[in-house]
Amino acid sequence: MNTExxxxxxxxxTWHIACAVSDIPEDGGGCAFIDGKQIAIFNFARxxxxxxxxxxxxxxxxMAVSRGMIGSHEGEPKVACPFHKKTFSLKTGQCFNDDAxxxxxxxxxxxxxxxxxxx
Amino acid sequence: MKHISDIRIVVIGNGMVGFKxxxxxxxxxxxxxxxSITVFGEEPRVAYDRVHLSEYFAGKTADDLTLASEDxxxxxxxxxxxxxxxxxxxxxxxxxxxxxxxVVQYDxxxxxTGSGAFVPTIPGVEKDGVFVYRTIEDLELIxxxxxxxxKGAVIGGGLLGLEAAKAxxxxxLEEAHVVEFATRLMPRQIxxxxxxxxxxxxxxxxxxxxxxKNTQEIKGGDCxxxxxxxxxxxxxxxMLVISAGIRPRDELAKIAGLETHPRGGIIVDNQLQxxxxxxxxxxxxxxxxxxxxxxxxxxxxxxxVVAAKLTGGEKEFLPFDMSTKLKLIDxxxxxxxxxxxxxxxxxxxxxxxxxxxxxxxxxxxxxxKTLLGGILVGDAEQYNMLLQTCxxxxxxxxxxxxxxxxxxxxxxxxxxxxxxxxxALICSCEAVTKGMLCHEVSExxxxxxxxxxxxxxxxxxxxxxxxxxxxxxxxTLKQNGVYVRNVVCEHFDYSRQELLDLVKMNGLKTxxxxxxxxxxxxxxxxxxxxxxxxxxxxxxxxxxxxDRAPIQDSNDRYLANIQKGxxxxxxxxxxxxxxxxEKLIVIGQVAQRxxxxxxITGGQRIDLFGAHLGDLPEIWxxxxxxxxESGHAYGKSLRTVKSCVGSTWCRFGVQDSVSFAIEVENxxxxxxxxxxxxxxxxxxxxxxxxxQSKDFGIIATEKGWNLYVCGNGGSKPQHAQxxxxxxxxxxxxxxxxxxxxxxxxxxxxxxRTATWLNKMEGGMSYxxxxxxxxxxxxxxELESDLQQLIDVYQxxxxxxxxxxxxxxxxxxxxxxxxxxxxxxxxEMREQKRAxxxx
Numbered sequence: 001m002n003t004e005x006x007x008x009x010x011x012x013x014t015w016h017i018a019c020a021v022s023d024i025p026e027d028g029g030g031c032a033f034i035d036g037k038q039i040a041i042f043n044f045a046r047x048x049x050x051x052x053x054x055x056x057x058x059x060x061x062x063m064a065v066s067r068g069m070i071g072s073h074e075g076e077p078k079v080a081c082p083f084h085k086k087t088f089s090l091k092t093g094q095c096f097n098d099d100a101x102x103x104x105x106x107x108x109x110x111x112x113x114x115x116x117x118x119x
Numbered sequence: 120m121k122h123i124s125d126i127r128i129v130v131i132g133n134g135m136v137g138f139k140x141x142x143x144x145x146x147x148x149x150x151x152x153x154x155s156i157t158v159f160g161e162e163p164r165v166a167y168d169r170v171h172l173s174e175y176f177a178g179k180t181a182d183d184l185t186l187a188s189e190d191x192x193x194x195x196x197x198x199x200x201x202x203x204x205x206x207x208x209x210x211x212x213x214x215x216x217x218x219x220x221x222v223v224q225y226d227x228x229x230x231x232t233g234s235g236a237f238v239p240t241i242p243g244v245e246k247d248g249v250f251v252y253r254t255i256e257d258l259e260l261i262x263x264x265x266x267x268x269x270k271g272a273v274i275g276g277g278l279l280g281l282e283a284a285k286a287x288x289x290x291x292l293e294e295a296h297v298v299e300f301a302t303r304l305m306p307r308q309i310x311x312x313x314x315x316x317x318x319x320x321x322x323x324x325x326x327x328x329x330x331x332k333n334t335q336e337i338k339g340g341d342c343x344x345x346x347x348x349x350x351x352x353x354x355x356x357x358m359l360v361i362s363a364g365i366r367p368r369d370e371l372a373k374i375a376g377l378e379t380h381p382r383g384g385i386i387v388d389n390q391l392q393x394x395x396x397x398x399x400x401x402x403x404x405x406x407x408x409x410x411x412x413x414x415x416x417x418x419x420x421x422x423x424v425v426a427a428k429l430t431g432g433e434k435e436f437l438p439f440d441m442s443t444k445l446k447l448i449d450x451x452x453x454x455x456x457x458x459x460x461x462x463x464x465x466x467x468x469x470x471x472x473x474x475x476x477x478x479x480x481x482x483x484x485x486x487x488k489t490l491l492g493g494i495l496v497g498d499a500e501q502y503n504m505l506l507q508t509c510x511x512x513x514x515x516x517x518x519x520x521x522x523x524x525x526x527x528x529x530x531x532x533x534x535x536x537x538x539x540x541x542x543a544l545i546c547s548c549e550a551v552t553k554g555m556l557c558h559e560v561s562e563x564x565x566x567x568x569x570x571x572x573x574x575x576x577x578x579x580x581x582x583x584x585x586x587x588x589x590x591x592x593x594x595t596l597k598q599n600g601v602y603v604r605n606v607v608c609e610h611f612d613y614s615r616q617e618l619l620d621l622v623k624m625n626g627l628k629t630x631x632x633x634x635x636x637x638x639x640x641x642x643x644x645x646x647x648x649x650x651x652x653x654x655x656x657x658x659x660x661x662x663x664x665x666d667r668a669p670i671q672d673s674n675d676r677y678l679a680n681i682q683k684g685x686x687x688x689x690x691x692x693x694x695x696x697x698x699x700x701e702k703l704i705v706i707g708q709v710a711q712r713x714x715x716x717x718x719i720t721g722g723q724r725i726d727l728f729g730a731h732l733g734d735l736p737e738i739w740x741x742x743x744x745x746x747x748e749s750g751h752a753y754g755k756s757l758r759t760v761k762s763c764v765g766s767t768w769c770r771f772g773v774q775d776s777v778s779f780a781i782e783v784e785n786x787x788x789x790x791x792x793x794x795x796x797x798x799x800x801x802x803x804x805x806x807x808x809x810x811q812s813k814d815f816g817i818i819a820t821e822k823g824w825n826l827y828v829c830g831n832g833g834s835k836p837q838h839a840q841x842x843x844x845x846x847x848x849x850x851x852x853x854x855x856x857x858x859x860x861x862x863x864x865x866x867x868x869x870x871r872t873a874t875w876l877n878k879m880e881g882g883m884s885y886x887x888x889x890x891x892x893x894x895x896x897x898x899x900e901l902e903s904d905l906q907q908l909i910d911v912y913q914x915x916x917x918x919x920x921x922x923x924x925x926x927x928x929x930x931x932x933x934x935x936x937x938x939x940x941x942x943x944x945x946e947m948r949e950q951k952r953a954x955x956x957x
Contacts, residue, residue, distance in 0.1 A: 023933040027631075028669030030933040038941070041933070046631070046641050056941075060956045063685050063931075063941045067673050071643030074609065080644035082673030082681055087644065 013107060013118030018052075021113045029079070031055045031066035032117065039106060039117055040066035042090060044077055050108040051090040052117050057081040058101045065103065125153045128429065129215055129225040131205045131371070133160030135169055136402030136418040137231035138186050143426035145195055152430065156197045157223050159215070161204040162254060165189055170415050173282045175258050176289040184255070208375035210395055227397055227429060230385060231422075232368035234403035234413070238361050239274075243337030248358045252283040261360065265290040268358040272296040272346060274334060275362035276304040278445065283360045284326055285448045296327040296354060298346065300363075303330060308443065308454045312471065313496045316478035320450045320497060323476075329354070367404045367411055380406050389435045391425050399425045408438045416547045417441075423550065440510065440547075444495075444502045450476065451499035456492025456509040457482065465491050468520050472497075479523040481505070488514055490522070503545075503587045504536070511543045536587050537594040545591065546584045551577035553591060560595040568592070605867065608645040610638045615793070615868045619653050628658055630670045648672045649868050652755055655791035656863045659908040661918050662791075663925055674753035677929065678916055679735055682728060684942055684953035687735060689715070689727040690752035691742050692788060695762040695780035695800070696723025705745035713738055716950045722759030722797065724750060729951055731938045736926045739916045748788070749916040755869075756791045757798070760784035761809065765802030765819070774819030776802035779848065783817070786852065789912045790859065790905075793866040793875075797832075811839045814872040815855055820844075824851045828858055828886070831873035840876075840883050843891060853902060857890045860901040 018032040018041055026045035031038055038055035055065050060083060068079045070090070077090040087096045088103050095101035107118035128144070130137050141156060148154055160166075167184040175184065192199045200217060207216040208228065216222045236251035238244060248268070250261050265271070271287040273280045276299030287295040297304075303314035304321075318328055333349035337359065345355045367384040378386045378394035384406030391399045391407065401421035403413055412418065417439035427434040442455035458480070461467070465482040472478075477497035484491055490509040495502055505522060508515070515522065536545075541554030555575060559565045565574050568589060572578050578585045605614050613621065618637065627633050633650050634642055642650075647670035655662055662671055663678075674680050679687035691706065706725055710717045713734050715727040730738055739749075752758060760783045763769065765776030780800040790796070799808040800817045810816025812832040818825045822845040830839025843854055866875040879885060888894040919925045931939040944951040 019933040025669050025928065027666065031931060032934045033932045033937065034934075038932075038939075044641070062956070063939050064673070064681070067676065067681075069644040069647050069669065069672075070641075071610075071647065072641035073643065075640065077641065078643070085644060 015109065015116045015118050018115045018117045021110060021115060024115065027070065029066040029068065029070065031063070034117055035119055037119070038063055040079070041108065041115060041117065042070050042079065044070060044090070047077065049077065050110060050115065051077065052106040052108045053079065053088065053090065053093060054103040057083060057086060058103060059084060059086050126226045126429065127155045127224060128157070128227050128229065129223055130156065130158045130229045130231055131215070132231035132233055132402070133158050133162070133166045133199065133201070134231060134233045134402065135166055135186065135415060136233070136422050137229070138166035139419050140229055140231060140401060140422035140426055141197055142187075143423050144429065147426050147430040147432065149430060158192070158197060158199040159203055159205045159217055160199065160201045162256070163202045164255065165192065165199070165201065167255065172255070172258065173286050173289075175255065176262070176286045181255050205371060208371065210375060210398070213397065225397070227399065229425060230372060230393070230398060230400040230404055231402050232371060232404040234365035234367050234411070236361060237364040237366040239363055241334050241337055243339065243343070244361070246337055246339055246343045247341050248343035249337060250358070250360050252279060252286070252360050252362045258286070261286065262290060264358055265292060268292060270294040270296070270356045271358045271360070272298055272354060272356040273360045273362055274298050275364065276301070276328070276330070277307065277362070277364065278305060280362035281305070281321070281447045283362045287360070288325065288448070294327060295325070296329060296356065298329045298332045298334060298354070300333055301330070304328070305452065308458070309452065309494045309496060310459060310480065312469070313478050313480065313494045316471070316473070316476060316496045317447070317450060317452060319473070320476040321448060324448055326448070365403060365411070365413055367406070369404055372400070372404070384411050389437075390428060391421055391436055401425055407436055412439055412441070414441065414443060419548060420550065442506050444499050450497060451495065453495040453499040453502045454493070455502065455506045456490065458492045458494045460491055468523065470520070470523055481519065481523055483515065483519045487519060490515060490519075503584055507536070507539055507543050507545070507587070511539055513538060536590045537598070545587050546577040549576040549579060551575055556588060556591045557595045560592055561599055566592060566596065607649055607868070608643055610634065610640045610642050610646050613637060615649060615653070616865055618650070619657070619864060622653055623657050628654060628660065629666045630654070631666050642670070648675070651675065652791055652793065659789065659791070659911045661913070661915060663915070663919065668928065677732060677735065678749060678753060678919065679730065680753045682953060683956060685939055686729045686731060686942060686953065688752070689730055689735070689738055690720065690724055690750035691747035692750040692784070693724045694784035695760055695777050697777055697781060702745055702747065705742065709738055709741050714951065716952060723761050724759055726752070729944065729953070731931070731942070733930045733936065733938055736920055736929050740920045743914070743917050743920055748914040751789060754791060755794050756789060757784070757787045757796045759797060761799035763802050763807035769802055771805060772802035772819070773821055774802055774824070776800040776808065776819055779817065779824070783852070783855070786909060787859065789915070790908060792859065792863050794869050794871045796859070812836065813839060815839070815858060817851060823847050826851050826854055829872040829876040831871055837873045842887060854890055856905040857898050857901040860905045861889060
């Protein structure tokens with residue numbers, strides 16, 4: 001992770017403080033309420049990576065992606081919705097089990113123990 | 120065939136069947152045989168895969184569709200003339216003459232002229248913008264015209280017509296219409312109900328379907344502008360594809376004086392010989408058994424019959440099965456055997472699911488023993504299995520509906536592909552039988568689908584047989600005693616049982632350690648809960664401590680059952696179903712305070728539904744203060760030990776079943792296992808607690824207790840079997856200890872005890888030998904392993920309630936204490952229920 005304290009301002013996104021690093025369990029997820037939206041945030045500690053996606057699973061419109069298990073499929077990081085185990089790429093949001101489903105992904109930045117999400 | 124060496128063969132037509140004939144002839148040619156082959160093709164390119172023609176619009180190139188390159192013909196000594204159809208046959212001198220004037224002599228002539236599109240005589244059919252759908256050239260013309268077109272129509276609602284309509288959609292037309300003369304789509308393959316289901320699926324994808332429409336005239340100037348129908352209606356379109364059927368290309372045969380049918384087709388016998396014994400006809404130009412076979416598999420079979428005959432073999436072309444499976448615009452459609460046979464000649468089972476667009480029909484013989492035919496729309500996954508069951512007259516299971524619905528106990532209906540006879544045709548495109556596949560696996564060492572494809576071509580045609588080929592590979596390896604390992608997932612190359620031993624021997628206690636030591640990658644939703652269960656079964660440490668919380672299934676992670684809408688349900692333990700009025704009042708108060716829907720469960724407990732994630736710790740704090748513990752309704756672990764009231768109140772009871780049930784439940788509570796565990800204790804032979812439907816059940820006798828194991832309720836009920844008779848309590852518990860630990864150590868993931876026993880070699884007598892007679896000498900170890908788990912038991916909800924760090928995790932949001940605003944309830948019978956999901 002980049003340790004600079006400067007927050008980039010030149011990009012298209014607006015950065016929001018989501019939570020503290022310790023609010024998200026290692027190799028697990030949590031949900032933040034940002035700008036009226038539910039965002040699932042994942043601390044993929046094993047890979048040293050952070051991801052953020054929609055919290056809503058498009059299959060049954062359930063707000064539960066953040067409670068899903070994360071892992072990898074042939075190296076691609078993914079999350080499984082706890083309701084019916086639809087799995088989604090954390091990089092692209094594409095559903096592995098059904099091409100029709102897709103979740104949004106968002107950029108994540110970690111600065112001084114705070115997690116920022118770009119919307 | 121008098122002399123089979125040094126023969127000259129001319130093939131007219133270089134379509135799929137003409138090509139396959141050349142391929143088969145080369146393969147069957149005997150070493151001593153000198154065969155010269157000359158091929159004349161009308162099209163400018165060598166044979167290509169016409170079956171998958173519409174993939175041309177989905178991005179495949181003409182080269183992708185080519186069956187073999189021009190080099191292949193040259194390398195095999197085949198002389199090929201393209202764009203040069205044969206125009207004359209001199210049967211007397213056995214000569215053919217081509218359009219460009221090439222004259223070739225033959226000993227045998229193969230007519231593989233195929234078919235053309237049937238174009239009905241409609242006024243205006245010659246206008247620009249009207250096409251047929253047959254060759255790559257047709258597709259190129261359609262493609263370039265479609266760039267300036269907005270509305271397109273297809274005449275013909277059969278297989279090819281619907282393919283053409285898909286092509287119009289793929290080409291980006293705003294509207295695509297299908298115009299069919301008959302009252303429904305695909306009338307030759309599927310029945311009325313199947314047609315309706317297909318129609319509604321296609322309509323939902325944007326196709327406009329017009330039935331019972333007779334096109335009277337194609338209107339417009341030089342270009343098509345619309346279609347006038349006999350019922351006076353009019354459809355405005357700017358391009359039209361005619362796909363109203365095929366017409367055998369028999370014009371050359373007619374000129375040559377060969378016998379043809381008035382409605383088209385070169386008449387051939389069982390050897391595919393025409394009225395001239397030196398001339399054969401194969402594929403869609405041939406009329407065999409009074410019909411034109413418009414499918415690829417019978418065409419290939421015809422090629423095989425003639426190739427065999429010309430190389431000294433003997434083979435007949437028999438009436439060919441017209442079963443077919445295809446994917447039309449993402450909708451599976453299949454029919455097999457006799458799809459249309461009606462009662463009383465058969466018993467028909469139908470399944471229809473409009474929401475999912477699925478229609479299935481099977482026709483079973485009146486005695487219920489064999490499958491006669493059927494239709495599948497929307498889901499044709501079972502097609503190959505059904506087709507083989509039908510063809511081989513395999514005896515059906517007693518509940519034939521399982522064939523299309525799947526057996527609802529989780530295991531596949533029927534005995535599977537390994538029960539088929541050796542001559543069962545598995546790949547009908549390449550005529551590969553089960554016996555040939557078994558030979559490939561056993562004798563030639565081809566153990567993967569790729570090597571099988573290379574060596575015998577099975578699965579290289581339509582690909583529909585690949586799942587069955589895989590089953591045959593696995594089944595044959597198993598029969599040969601090759602150990603087929605049932606590994607966990609891509610991250611662990613071990614079975615559950617192997618991994619359990621490794622984790623135990625190495626004393627590993629976290630997922631990270633297990634993955635680092637025995638796995639690879641980052642884990643997944645399969646191996647994480649599996650390892651979580653192993654760790655719990657081995658050490659029984661808190662499942663939420665260290666790195667273990669995020670590897671639990673969602674229910675275990677929040678120690679509650681996630682329900683529709685995202686709320687959770689709460690089940691306090693009520694051992695044996697015994698509860699004091701004071702405790703009942705607390706449950707009522709908690710339900711009132713948190714607005715929970717309340718219901719008695721099937722296991723003599725109370726389930727409280729609709730709890731917000733953030734309320735769970737407070738709810739449990741209240742319950743624990745009143746003396747309740749976690750009921751583990753969320754875990755793969757001991758659920759409930761049901762009891763009848765027994766000898767304390769019942770006038771028939773012979774033992775105190777409630778007291779024993781409470782003792783049993785308290786002994787095994789919190790025990791995590793490959794799947795959930797249920798139990799019951801009955802106070803007499805009347806068996807009011809239904810102990811024989813449980814994983815382990817106890818029934819009182821005059822002298823003690825009878826212990827039954829491996830029963831199951833649910834979708835596939837199975838009675839428990841007697842393990843021990845008239846034992847005292849201590850012996851009974853000792854046997855249960857051994858039984859449960861043996862199950863935990865040896866079962867597959869998510870296998871209930873009944874399934875575990877059903878798969879166990881030696882069955883109940885083996886289980887008895889291990890658990891009761893201790894033939895393996897492991898009884899003491901099993902008992903002590905279990906005792907260790909009992910000794911460290913703690914209520915996991917109490918741990919959370921007392922631990923602020925763990926409590927913090929029970930919040931929907933990490934950045935606000937607010938509850939999930941998307942959760943909604945509806946009123947029902949003075950309580951609430953989850954809002955129905957979309």
